[in-house]
Structures are given as structure tokens and as C-alpha cells.
Amino acid sequence: MKEAGCLAHARRKIHDEDVRRPTEMTQEALRRIAELYDIEAEIRGSPAEERLAVRKARSVQLMQSLYDWIQLQRKTLSKHAEMAKAFDYILNHWNALNEFCRDGWVEIDNNIGENALRSVAVGRKNYLFFGSDKGGESAAIIYSLLVTCKQNEVEPEDWLREVIEKLNDWPSNQVHELLPWNFSSVK
Numbered sequence: 001m002k003e004a005g006c007l008a009h010a011r012r013k014i015h016d017e018d019v020r021r022p023t024e025m026t027q028e029a030l031r032r033i034a035e036l037y038d039i040e041a042e043i044r045g046s047p048a049e050e051r052l053a054v055r056k057a058r059s060v061q062l063m064q065s066l067y068d069w070i071q072l073q074r075k076t077l078s079k080h081a082e083m084a085k086a087f088d089y090i091l092n093h094w095n096a097l098n099e100f101c102r103d104g105w106v107e108i109d110n111n112i113g114e115n116a117l118r119s120v121a122v123g124r125k126n127y128l129f130f131g132s133d134k135g136g137e138s139a140a141i142i143y144s145l146l147v148t149c150k151q152n153e154v155e156p157e158d159w160l161r162e163v164i165e166k167l168n169d170w171p172s173n174q175v176h177e178l179l180p181w182n183f184s185s186v187k
Contacts (some may be wrong), residue, residue, distance in 0.1 A: 052104030
């Protein structure tokens with residue numbers, strides 16, 4: 001298992017400082033990170049192999065340039081400065097933050113996952129009443145599948161209705177075909 005860092009968390013620390021005290025340094029850091037996100041926007045939805053090729057051709061050098069620039073800037077800051085803390089976070093997590101440059105399946109950040117889990121956190125108090133651990137586990141599986149439907153632009157109710165109708169007669173070694181991202185091909 002490999003650790004993949006979240007560049008959005010690193011960026012947030014710089015952004016927050018830029019909101020409080022905008023400087024050329026905060027602006028330059030945000031600009032450099034924005035370049036990486038621009039590349040990700042261009043390759044979003046592409047196969048992992050293509051994403052990796054583009055990242056190796058373009059993002060790796062931008063990440064190295066960012067690293068070198070941060071090292072230089074860091075020398076000019078007090079260790080107590082907020083930008084120093086933001087830069088230290090990046091430097092301390094550098095290997096994990098670069099995982100997206102080594103693996104086309106890895107995202108530049110975990111925003112998709114965090115957004116999917118946000119509604120889980122909001123409903124946390126309601127989930128105390130599932131009756132048992134098994135009930136909670138079952139609900140978590142269903143909830144995960146319904147969120148996956150939304151991420152794949154599949155209407156959850158339609159998907160659930162279709163799957164329930166087909167599941168009894170569906171071959172167990174082909175159950176993966178019923179997953180939300182395959183929904184249009186199931187009909």
C-alpha cells in the first residue's frame with residue numbers, strides 16, 4: 001500500500017494565509033499549484049495510462065520546480081511564520097504528494113472522496129439508530145453504492161430498482177456488471 005498525499009490540503013494552508021496576508025510569495029505558491037490543477041483538468045476522465053504519461057511529461061517538472069522554489073523561500077521565513085508551517089507541511093509530505101506523478105490511478109487530491117463522505121458526516125447522528133453493528137455495516141454498503149451512483153451520474157433509485165429485479169437470476173461471477181458505472185450496459 002502506498003500513501004497518496006492531498007495537494008488540496010497543502011494548498012489550503014497557503015490559501016488561508018493568502019486570505020489573511022496576501023504576499024507575492026503566497027500568490028506565487030498558489031499560481032504554481034494552479035498550474036498542476038490545470039493539467040489535471042485537461043486529463044480528467046482519460047485512461048490512467050494517458051494521465052500518467054501527461055503527468056510524467058508535464059507535472060513532474062512542475063512539482064520539482066515547486067519543491068526547489070519552496071526550499072528557497074523557506075530559508076527566508078521564521079519557523080513560526082504561517083507560510084513556513086505551510087511549506088513545512090508540503091516538504092514533510094513531499095513523497096506522498098508526488099504519488100499522483102507515479103501512478104495514473106491516483107488523484108492529485110482526495111476532494112472526490114471527501115465530498116462523497118460529507119453527507120455521511122452530516123447524517124452521523126441519524127446513523128446511531130441502525131439497531132446493530134450488522135445493520136450499520138449493511139447500511140454503509142448500500143450508502144456507498146448510492147453515492148457511487150451519483151458520482152457516475154446514474155439515478156440511484158433507477159439503479160436500485162433495476163439491480164433488485166435482476167439480482168436473483170444474475171450469475172454470481174458477473175455481479176460486477178451490476179455496479180453503478182456499468183449501469184447503462186446492464187439494460
